[in-house]
Amino acid sequence: MKINTPFTRIVTKIARLTLAKRVDLPHTLAFLYNNSFKKLSNLINIELEKRLKRITLKSKPYIMFLEVNNICNLHCPFCMTGKGVYGGREKRHMTIDDVKGVIDQTWEHLYFIQLYNWGEPMLNKDIFEIIRYAKSKNIFTMASSNMTALDEGKIDRLIDSGLDYLKVAVDGVSKESYSLYRVGADFDKVMENFKTLMRRRKEKGSRFPIVEWQFVVFKHNEDEVDEAQKIADELGVDYFNPIPAYIEDAKWIPKNEKYKATLYDPESVRKCRRLWSHINVRCDGGIAPCCYEFFKKDDFGNIFKRPFAELWNNDIFKYSRELCMHPDKVTKERKMDTICYNCIIYEKRPSLNVEDILKQEEKEEKPGG
Numbered sequence: 001m002k003i004n005t006p007f008t009r010i011v012t013k014i015a016r017l018t019l020a021k022r023v024d025l026p027h028t029l030a031f032l033y034n035n036s037f038k039k040l041s042n043l044i045n046i047e048l049e050k051r052l053k054r055i056t057l058k059s060k061p062y063i064m065f066l067e068v069n070n071i072c073n074l075h076c077p078f079c080m081t082g083k084g085v086y087g088g089r090e091k092r093h094m095t096i097d098d099v100k101g102v103i104d105q106t107w108e109h110l111y112f113i114q115l116y117n118w119g120e121p122m123l124n125k126d127i128f129e130i131i132r133y134a135k136s137k138n139i140f141t142m143a144s145s146n147m148t149a150l151d152e153g154k155i156d157r158l159i160d161s162g163l164d165y166l167k168v169a170v171d172g173v174s175k176e177s178y179s180l181y182r183v184g185a186d187f188d189k190v191m192e193n194f195k196t197l198m199r200r201r202k203e204k205g206s207r208f209p210i211v212e213w214q215f216v217v218f219k220h221n222e223d224e225v226d227e228a229q230k231i232a233d234e235l236g237v238d239y240f241n242p243i244p245a246y247i248e249d250a251k252w253i254p255k256n257e258k259y260k261a262t263l264y265d266p267e268s269v270r271k272c273r274r275l276w277s278h279i280n281v282r283c284d285g286g287i288a289p290c291c292y293e294f295f296k297k298d299d300f301g302n303i304f305k306r307p308f309a310e311l312w313n314n315d316i317f318k319y320s321r322e323l324c325m326h327p328d329k330v331t332k333e334r335k336m337d338t339i340c341y342n343c344i345i346y347e348k349r350p351s352l353n354v355e356d357i358l359k360q361e362e363k364e365e366k367p368g369g
């Protein structure tokens with residue numbers, strides 16, 4: 001992993017020293033860039049309420065995942081959207097009015113907004129306006145893109161929108177290996193767009209978006225990581241980040257131990273903070289505390305139908321927090337179905353039970369079947 005600009009080098013160094021390497025670069029930047037007295041006092045309050053084991057909260061989430069669509073043009077084999085699986089949701093793009101409705105209720109406490117979940121954000125025709133709106137509310141914006149749906153004009157609009165951080169998802173340096181996972185993408189076009197992004201950012205004299213090359217490592221592309229790092233340096237990429245892949249088929253697992261994924265860390269599951277700090281808004285307004293939630297039936301409510309103030313301390317949020325704080329006490333009488341149950345009691349990430357998801361999807365497609 002490499003940080004190129006002096007700016008990100010300093011930031012990461014400080015963060016690494018202070019947080020003993022437990023740092024997420026975009027989150028740290030959001031804290032440094034997009035702070036306010038209100039956000040900081042809310043953040044302190046979150047910590048306090050968590051320590052006091054409160055389940056009805058005065059504090060509000062400071063991180064939002066906003067799924068601007070659940071639609072994609074590619075067919076990555078281990079991605080739900082790539083497989084055409086939607087968890088009972090309609091396929092849709094959020095409109096700018098949907099987004100304004102959500103942000104207007106939550107912006108004051110938000111440091112950070114991730115503008116994707118299960119879908120390709122650059123396919124949303126309102127994406128540049130969405131970014132602008134979030135920026136106008138002093139929120140750090142991050143997107144991840146497969147880079148297929150762009151051209152020079154759109155790249156210019158993306159830079160001009162003020163997007164803070166972009167993950168460019170390219171997993172290979174040759175057409176052959178890249179195309180094995182990013183099924184349906186044109187490698188040459190993707191690399192051309194990548195180069196155009198770096199060139200136009202430089203020509204515009206802009207430091208933003210900070211660009212991360214995110215390289216998902218599989219067996220077929222692990223030998224290309226070093227070459228990708230070199231190309232990243234040549235292109236002027238800020239941060240080259242080879243990450244372990246989530247894999248459903250053992251044949252795809254890389255040999256190198258450092259790229260093998262640990263699906264969950266039981267300790268971190270038990271210490272889940274997300275129920276206090278995060279809100280995940282799906283493209284149809286469904287909400288959940290984290291991005292592991294997939295099925296519509298598991299939503300904690302719907303922000304298009306009820307105000308956020310009524311949702312944040314509703315019964316399912318409170319019960320899930322209680323479960324997180326007192327797993328033993330709550331399991332004796334399981335009162336409510338929550339996706340957090342598997343996670344906290346069985347230490348299993350809900351959305352990783354892919355077979356269950358596919359079975360459920362089949363059932364929904366064939367009612368009565």
Ligand SMILES: C[S@@+](CC[C@H](N)C(=O)[O-])C[C@H]1O[C@@H](n2cnc3c(N)ncnc32)[C@H](O)[C@@H]1O
Binds near residue numbers: 118119167168169
């Ligand atoms: C579902 S994608 C949505 C955003 C966008 N379509 C993209 O691919 O960048 C969210 C993130 O998951 C990453 N991803 C896709 N397949 C993965 C896998 N098998 N393991 C780990 N991360 C993966 C993508 O690179 C992306 O950063």
Ligand code: SF4
Binds near residue numbers: 072074075076080119
């Ligand atoms: S490009 Fe992103 S959203 Fe599309 S199929 Fe691949 S991982 Fe999923």
Ligand code: SF4
Binds near residue numbers: 292293350
């Ligand atoms: S599903 Fe797991 S990670 Fe998500 S909020 Fe619940 S306990 Fe936390």
